[in-house]
Amino acid sequence: MKLKKEASSKMWNTLRNTTQVIILFIFIRYLFDEDPSNDRIGWSVLIVFWTFKGLFDAVEDRRKGNKKSMIANIAFVIAGLGILVWQGMQVIF
Template structure:
């Protein structure tokens, strides 16, 4: 019975992840390859945001699988990228 709950949670997480990942990835591609070169910065911000969300998602999956070291690594990497995202975002929107 407990395995069914975990499987149900994992299925929901897969669906929600796909719903979040696909538009972000498509937006990133759109900003990278449009004619306005100024949108490349926004594309990079979307890429960093994608990476942060992906690391948090992977940390949740590793936590369910009881991989504590991997959870810590994913959260540390997400924190580092989040700091970089905030710095780049401030630079992009201040100019």
């Protein structure tokens, strides 16, 4: 039982770190290219990174039983999603 839980935890950490590294590479690519119109995409990708990080941290806090931190992370995720929706609406309209 303990080995299965450790394997699941290790897989979760690998998934979490891989996702965050990929998002950071996308951020760097768009923010530091020569086309200044891509800066908006780069900053939006950075907000996606922080939103995913908050989501992963909220799940980890739930597993550990740290409810105050979990609620703060969920509020952070909601704020990040709100900013992304707002930015998306500006691009569409």
